Amino acid sequence: MDKIKALGFSIVRREDTASIEAEAYGVKPSEIRLNRVAIGSDHTGFYIKGVLSKMLMEKSYGVIDVGTYDETSCDYPDFALSVAQNVMEKKADFGVLIDATGIPSAIVANKLPGIRAATCYNELSARSAREHNNANIIAVGARALGEEAIKSILEAFILAAFSGGRHQRRLDKISAIEEKFMKMELKSKT
DSSP states (O other), rough: OOOHTTTTOOOOHHHHHHHHHHHHHHOOGGGOOEEEEEEEOOOOHHHHHHHHHHHHHHTTOOEEEOOOSSSSSSHHHHHHHHHHHHHHHSSSSEEEESSSSSSHHHHTOOOOOOOOOEOOOOOOHHHHHHTTTTSSHHHHHESSSSSHHHHHHHHHHOOOOOOOOOHHHHHHHHHHHHHHHHHHHHHHOO
16 A cells, blocks of 8 residues: 555545536535446447446446447347346446437347336437436437537436435336336236
């Protein structure tokens, strides 16, 4: 430890880094609770996935990269499912999906219980997805949006927090619908 200090370095815990970053954006450190991020893309979103992964790691998030790992043509359902499973199983606190428009990956992710994936196209939609709908996955379009816009949208999503209140009542209704139809599907298979 003394050698580290002698070299002019100081040790900062990961939690402290997140707090400093949060305060820079006017967010109370106690409101930051996202640590692990599952991220996935198809071939169209491969480049942006790398950009966003780097951004998240620079902000001290643990990144679970589920692929794709190159620009070879592949199928978005595979990666959307993997991200959604990581979130559903609580291996990740939230997920990021990138394809051409963000729409098809969100459709896939929303098939899993407890997943609330939102296709976001600006900062307002990203904040609203978190504040009003408690979205746990954000989906963006690599062909629909530019790199800087996508980074800004993800930043807005990360910094927003669920506001509860009347939104919780609505979220409870969504959960009841999900549960009802899951039970109906189970009955039809027996």
